[in-house]
Amino acid sequence: MTDKELIKIVTESKYSNSYKEFNCNFNFEYVDYNETFTGLDNVYKYITTQIKGWESYEQTLPPVFQNSKAYFISIRDSINSLIEQDDKINESGIINRLSSINNTINYIRDKPFPYHISQTIFLIEIFNKRREAFHGAYHFLTNNIQSVSFTNNKNTFIGVLLAYEYSIKDESDIYKRSKSEKRSLTQLRNEFLDKINDSEINLNKYYENTYDNYNKHTELIDDLKDSKETSFNDWFSETKEKFESFYSISNEKKTELENTYHDLLKLQAPAQYWKQRATILKKEGRKFMFLLISLVLIGSISLYLLLWHTPEDMLKSIFDGEKTKAIRWSIVFITFISFLFFGIRAVTKAMFSSYHLARDAEEREHLSFFYLSLLKESSVDKEDRQLILQSLFSRSDSGLLKEDSSPTMPGGINNIIGGNH
Structure with missing residues (x-):
């Protein structure tokens, strides 16, 4: 666990006051070192600094300093264990655990050393330069000289002597200046x-x-999120309802247009036929009209010629009493007039029949589109549809035959034309 992570947990903990009021003292009397810290985060930062300091030594450390590193690690592990169970124990448990950590700090049976004090640096130098003298120097600096045996061991004596010189360095001017500088540095520290x-x-x-x-x-973000979600859900529901309504209406409209289009395809060919048929019948009507005019002109001219330019033999025979000749000319004249009148009457009837059929075809064409417009604008009942289709496909009265009838449309055609409705 890093220092920042511990600070974050301590700050957010409901027992943060207990952590901040935690007070401990690192009192190593054997090396004249005393340090007091307030706040669990400050203690943890000091402990991690000591562990990193001991781990930073590249050279081999004496076994007693291995104990120093283990001492600080045990305190760090106790703090980590407490922080990990912060949300599982009550306030009295927190206080008990903090008291246990304080006991661990005060338990200095193996005489741990801080890594940065001058005694530690001096002893590490002795260990690396004159390892045999380390034992004497260590016990001298830790006020345990009684456990040192000088019998047949000059290296132990050398170590005690080096430690003695280190301890009286303050009596010389050089050491006094060094002490003054050390004091200044300590103050700055x-x-x-x-x-x-x-x-x-x-x-x-x-x-x-x-x-x-x-x-x-x-x-605030959660409230805004809930508000926006509610607004979105309302908007989505409303939009969904409108879309479903729009889709339903559009689908119905599409179906109606499809049906209308199908009806258009069904009636397009008949309407085209009726349009072409009307055009052809009009042309035929005009031909019959020109033929009628021609016959009338021919008849008029013939009558004029017969009446005003009658042969003298014919008039003479009539007035002279030649009855046979007169009857013969009368029969010829009456026959000519009869044929001329019959031709004019036949042409007239054919002309009016063509115009009548042309007008009927045009009306059927218009009725087809009117029927389609009814289908587009509104629904048409089945009976009304049958009446309209019967009017569209029934036979027209041409006028050429007497009592020409218009029979109703056969049922098969009705099924073909209106079967999809």
């Missing part, structure tokens, strides 16, 4: 540590404020 502690406090306060603001913004 303490001031620096105070600044760090103040910065940590400010950082913790800033983190708390940031965390509170984060929670508030999170709540």
